[in-house]
Amino acid sequence: MMGTKQFAHGVDLVTFIFRGSSRRKEQVSTCVSRAPSGPMKHRARSWTSEDPKVYPRATTVQVGEQLMAICPRFEITPRATLRIGPELVQAIGLLSLRNADLAADLAKAARGNPFLRLAGAGADPETLAAMPSGLHAHVLTEIGFLALTPDEWRIAQAFLEALAPSGWLDATIEEVATRAGVPTARTEAVLRRLQQIAPSGLFARSLAECLELQARDRGLLTDEVAAVLRSLGAIADGGISALAEASGLSIKAVDAALAALRTLDPKPGASFAAADQSLLRAPDFVATRIGHGTKQGWLVELNAATLPDIEALGCDDDAPLTLRRAAQEARSLARAVARRNSTLLAVGRALVRRQSAYLKMEVPDPAPLVRAEIAGMAGVHESTVSRVAQAMTMQTPRGVIGLASLFSRPVSGGGCSVSALRARIGSIIAAEPCARPLSDAAIADRLAADGIAVAQRSVARHREHLGIPARAVRRRTGPRRPA
Structure with a gap:
């Protein structure tokens, strides 16, 4: 049973709580008083049953020292909150879409919404889907950045038709000149410009030319490497000894040149078959x-x-x-x-x-x-x-x-990126003698001399990432990457 009653002397509210039987009951009352002005104050009283069988433990009503209100009240308090609107959520979702994917989604939305209109070259997703992919698409895009004249563009198209999946040319200069209807000299001038397209080695007419283009691009075309490339056919007849004799180099110099050439790709166009399709x-x-x-x-x-x-x-x-x-x-x-x-x-x-x-x-x-x-x-x-x-x-x-x-995280021991460090490790290994390959500790010393402090275990980790085997394996096979 619960009831309320007004009392004098400034007492606003008294609550009586009755529990127990007709013979015994316990009364607990709490009085809250308020001064005529100022903050609210309180005092508390408690009564417990005399019979422990009814309530074995005393019950006490406690009122907090800083109790400010008994009745509910409303307050308006300014507070800053972060809310993400629907448009922002939609814009965030669009960030991960490539342009072609976004164009397809927009075309789908435009078909179902009469108030959405698309225009421009990318308005038709079927045209984008029909774009060629692979080596020829990559080369065609690169040719567009060469600023060719109309005649040079016609010659470049003839070269593109003669481009094999390996990246080499399947036709001679004379055959390409005949297809384009131009003199051979003009055809050779356009070829030199096409051979600047990345990856280096494209539009080569032979293995030696393919390796020469890559070696020049990577800074590996030393006099020894150039001499080996000029006499590369001799290795098929008599091995390294015949190559050394034909090039006029020592066996040691030939080994060093071949080690550098083994880091190059003899078929640069073939990598597009297994490349990430997003780049195509x-x-x-x-x-x-x-x-x-x-x-x-x-x-x-x-x-x-x-x-x-x-x-x-x-x-x-x-x-x-x-x-x-x-x-x-x-x-x-x-x-x-x-x-x-x-x-x-x-x-x-x-x-x-x-x-x-x-x-x-x-x-x-x-x-x-x-x-x-x-x-x-x-x-x-x-x-x-x-x-x-x-x-x-x-x-x-x-x-x-x-x-x-x-993006490439910096190396802790020097002011270069991880990709630059790996390229440096690859070049050091490419220049090592085949008979005496360098250990990871020796490579770390070479890097330290260049101002890049890297631990031996870090060199091993980056070497493995490049696909270069350990020193013992390189002593037998050379610094070839595993297939």
Whole structure:
């Protein structure tokens, strides 16, 4: 049984709680008093049953020292909270989509929404899906960056028709000149430009020329290597001794030259058969050098050939609710795509500025770079950079590259990236004598002399990542990578 009663002397509320039988009952009362002004105060009383059989333990009502209210009341307090709106969620989801995938999704949305209109070269996803892939598609994209004249373009197409899957030419210069209807001298001039396309070694007419192009590109074309390449056919007749005699080098020099040549790829075009298919599709970014001399810069744009223009049409206010909702969805999607594109451009331009020397081919490897640095430059979160770099590709003077390849954590013992360290380890092993290959400790000493302090176990880990066997195996087989 519970009841309330008003008391005098400023007591507002008294609550009686009765428990027990008709013979025994326990009363507990709590009195709360309030002064005429100021904060509320309290006092408490408690009674317990005299018979322990009814309530063996004493029951006490305690009231807190700073009790401020008994009755409910409302307060308005400002508080900052983070809320992610639907458009932002949609824009975040679009970041991981490549341009071609986004174009397909937009085309599907446009078919079901009359207020969504697409235009531009990337508006038809079937055209994007029909684009060629593989070695020829890669070379065709690269040729577009050579700024050829119409006559040179016709010659380049004739060379492209003669390009074998291995990357070599299946036709002679004279045959290509006949197909293009031009003199042989002009054909050779175009060939020299085509042989600059990455990966090096494409459009070679023989094994020696293929290896020479790669050795020159990697800085391995020493006088000894050039002499071995000129006499490479002698090795088929009499082995290394015949090659040494034909080239005029010692056996030791021939071994060193062959060790360097073994690190090259005799069929650079064959790698496209097993390459990541994402690199064989149209790139998402296009980075182009603009200006002249000291005023040169970069123009970084999204590939308009793979990305359609999106337009959201308006709707009358008195239109049916279904149409107004469709128009609102079209506007939301258009804003999300615009947010996605601006974010991609911010990240892409920051990457190009940071890795400008590498993209201009002034240095062989990217500079050490982590995603947090690009996030700070682009004004976005690090996770946003990860989403963009995971899927996107960029057309650069080096060819089509994945954005993820531009990131490389720095080596703790020196100012170079992991990719540069591995390239240096590979070059050291390529130059070692076949009869006396270097140990991991000796390689670590060579790196220390270059200012890169790396432990022996780290050298072994990077060597294994390159697919280069241990010293004992290299002594028998040379520094060949396992198949």
